[in-house]
Amino acid sequence: MTDVPLTPRRPLLARFLESRNGLGLLFMLPAAVFLLCFLTYPLGLGVWLGFTDTRIGRTGEFIGLENYIWLFDDPIFWLSVYNTILYTVVASVLKFGLGLWLALILNEHLPFKTFFRAIILLPWVVPTVLSALAFWWIYDSQFSIISWVLMQWGLIDTPINFLGQPNHARASVIAANVWRGIPFVAISLLAGLQTIPQSLNEAAALDGATSWQRFTKVTLPLLTPIIAVVMTFSVLFTFTDFQLIYVLTRGGPVNATHLMATLSFQRAIPGGQLGEGAAIAVAMIPFLLAAILFSFFGLQRRRWQQGND
Amino acid sequence: MASVTFRDVRKAFGSVEVLHGVSIDIEEGQFVVLVGPSGCGKSTLLRMLAGLEHITAGEILIGDRVVNTLPPKERDIAMVFQNYALYPHITVAENMGFSLKLKGVSKKEIESLVSPAAEMLGLSHLLDRYPRQLSGGQRQRVAMGRAIVRKPQVFLFDEPLSNLDAKLRVSMRTEIKNLHQRLKTTTVYVTHDQIEAMTMADKIVVMHDGIVAQVGAPLDLYDRPENLFVAGFIGSxxxxxxxxxxxxxxxxxxxxxxxxxxxxxxxxxxxxxxxxxxxxxxxxxxxxxxxxxxxxxxxxxxxxxxxxxxxxxxxxxxxxxxxxxxxxxxxxxxxxxxxxxxxxxxxxxxxxxx
Missing domain, CATH: 2.40.50.140 (Nucleic acid-binding proteins)
Known part of the structure; x- marks a missing residue:
């Protein structure tokens, strides 16, 4: 009979570090700390602030729903809600249409294809503030290049007051947002288009489909999963847009271009009413949740995507 | 059914000529196999017949009609692709009836055309499935079904068996041959596998570097190869x-x-x-x-x-x-x-x- 060697019980820390779960926990720690400090804490603080009357330089007290009741009767708040929805819907529809069109063009065999694909990304790469400043010049009430060209052509007599009139200003900021957002949509959809095998289009051509039928009956249905992802992100980005508006109009003229994000900042920081600003920001959450839920159902795997393989 | 004629057909991609004047006569109802090593131009020739590639020079006739400039949909041909090219977002039945639906054929009539084809290929119980849910051999059959339903003048097959395992390849070979004997539709079949060519063809066209090395019945090629290339290529x-x-x-x-x-x-x-x-x-x-x-x-x-x-x-x-x-x-x-x-x-x- 041989003696069974007795292994001494190793220290707790060593056993913890060598166990699968212990090590896993350790690896997750940096990400968890990051998420807690920079996402959960600010979000929680924001929600809490919305229930207080905190001002800059003075800790607030819990006042329940008073901020929200106050906002409910605030016409400027409701104007910003209207502006945000208008801004998001119009800009997203335009970005989708133009982005898809660009993607389809770039998917064809063009000369200098890679060059054009790179160029397309430019608006996305340029820092928002920089492009906003450029648009600020383009929309300048006296020196606008657009007004100048139109005047040269004799189409108008006086410069257009792009950012000075409510509806002009709305259209202008939407145009700037669309310009910035198209690359993301176009490049993502292009990536989606490239996953569709060429032979499907060839098969459809042999089956007697016109190019329009090939698009509506083959390309578009196969692209829907990508479209759902891309447009969800696009809607979220647009809904929470801040920089472009703040540089171009600061919400003016007379709050005509105030989005919920800019109004929240306006009230909280320059206005000093941290509690009220936080409440406006929190009021965006239901809209964003709705968008996410919509995409959640839109993104569910379609029946044709399920199965083996 | 129709005959197919290639008359001194040439194809150049840019300055590189890949087909150097190919002439082939295919009679009505024949099963012709284009065979050759990869890069010999056989697939290009088939795609030119289908209308998926531009014809640089020469003429291609289906029946007695020159089809050089006709778009694919007006050539009345059906093609089975190497990767089957089934539409993933519609069911087997819809895949098979796709071309009829585009033509505006009524739902009832589509069904009456699709179900006998499905019956013939043993697909009747799979009509409501999506392509993803099928095995390789079943997908292959759906692709053939889609071609059959249209009752085209010519069937084209582009290496249809190369994605299947060895055993399935042998049984599908027999099935395709059977199908041809029943439908008697002119068929042009591209493969790099000389066994497929030998077993299925009425007539084999051996291609090599963009030219036709020899045309003939399978056993003629085997017994009397015209040149070293055919001698080395045919036979295993x-x-x-x-x-x-x-x-x-x-x-x-x-x-x-x-x-x-x-x-x-x-x-x-x-x-x-x-x-x-x-x-x-x-x-x-x-x-x-x-x-x-x-x-x-x-x-x-x-x-x-x-x-x-x-x-x-x-x-x-x-x-x-x-x-x-x-x-x-x-x-x-x-x-x-x-x-x-x-x-x-x-x-x-x-x-x-x-």
Whole structure:
């Protein structure tokens, strides 16, 4: 009979570090700390602030729903809600249409294809503030290049007051947002288009489909999963847009271009009413949740995507 | 049903010409296989017939109509792609009826056309499935079903079996052949697998580097290859080739570079002194005789025995019906069937013997 060697019980820390779960926990720690400090804490603080009357330089007290009741009767708040929805819907529809069109063009065999694909990304790469400043010049009430060209052509007599009139200003900021957002949509959809095998289009051509039928009956249905992802992100980005508006109009003229994000900042920081600003920001959450839920159902795997393989 | 004619068809991609004047006649109802190594232009030729590639020069006719400039949908052809190209977002039934739906055929009529085709291919129980839910062989059948439903003038197959496993490939081969015998639709089938070509075709077109190397019935190509390329390409294991020339005194004796003397019954116009290639298929060796082989490897397959051996310094393969117990290094006496020997010009590769 041989003696069974007795292994001494190793220290707790060593056993913890060598166990699968212990090590896993350790690896997750940096990400968890990051998420807690920079996402959960600010979000929680924001929600809490919305229930207080905190001002800059003075800790607030819990006042329940008073901020929200106050906002409910605030016409400027409701104007910003209207502006945000208008801004998001119009800009997203335009970005989708133009982005898809660009993607389809770039998917064809063009000369200098890679060059054009790179160029397309430019608006996305340029820092928002920089492009906003450029648009600020383009929309300048006296020196606008657009007004100048139109005047040269004799189409108008006086410069257009792009950012000075409510509806002009709305259209202008939407145009700037669309310009910035198209690359993301176009490049993502292009990536989606490239996953569709060429032979499907060839098969459809042999089956007697016109190019329009090939698009509506083959390309578009196969692209829907990508479209759902891309447009969800696009809607979220647009809904929470801040920089472009703040540089171009600061919400003016007379709050005509105030989005919920800019109004929240306006009230909280320059206005000093941290509690009220936080409440406006929190009021965006239901809209964003709705968008996410919509995409959640839109993104569910379609029946044709399920199965083996 | 219609005939298909290629008249001096050329194809260039930019400045690179990949097809150098191809002429082929395909009769109504024929099953023609285009075969050749990858890059020989066979798929390009098929895609030109389908209208998926522009025709650089020459003419392609379906029936007596020149189709050079017709778009694919007006050529009345159906194609089965290598990756099947099934529409993933619609069911099997919708895939098969897709072309009819585009034509505006009523739902009822589509169903009445799709269900017999599905029946014929054993797909009836799968009509509501999506392509993803099918196995490779089933997808292959759906692709064929989609082609059948249209009742086209010509069927095109572009390496349809290359994504299937070996066993399925053999059974699908039979199924496609069966289908053709039932429908009798003119078929052009592209493959790189000479066994597929041999077993399925009424007529084989062997292509090589953008030209037609030889056209003929499968066994004609096997028994009488016109050139070295066809001789080497058709047949498995491949034909054995030995370099040498005819004996100056006896034209029925071929002298190899190593001095081996091999028999040949009909040397044709071949003249002694010229460098030639002596070709003999593996099964044209018999045990016993006066030619000596040095055995390298013996591979019994059960029904026959493959022997890899040296004839002089040249490695050759022989196939015997007998079982052989020789080991490496052993000597094996064999006889070459002098009547089944082929002689080719070593430089040009043309056939010299009768």
């Amino acid at each position: 294991p491949a034909m054995n080739m030995v370099t040498g020339t005819l004996d100056a005194n006896d034209r029925n004796i071929f002298v190899t570079g190593d001095g081996e003397r091999l028999p040949i019954a009909e040397p044709g116009d071949a003249e002694p002194g010229r460098e030639m290639i002596y070709g003999v298929r593996p099964e044209h060796f018999q045990l016993g005789g006066d030619t000596t082989l040095r055995v390298e490897v013996v591979e019994p397959t059960g029904s026959e025995t493959h022997v890899v051996a040296f004839l002089g310094e040249t490695e050759i393969v022989c196939v015997f019906r007998e079982r052989i117990s020789a080991g490496p290094g052993d000597e094996l006496k064999v006889t070459i069937d002098a009547g089944s020997v082929h002689l080719f010009d070593a430089k040009e590769g043309d056939r010299l013997s009768v």
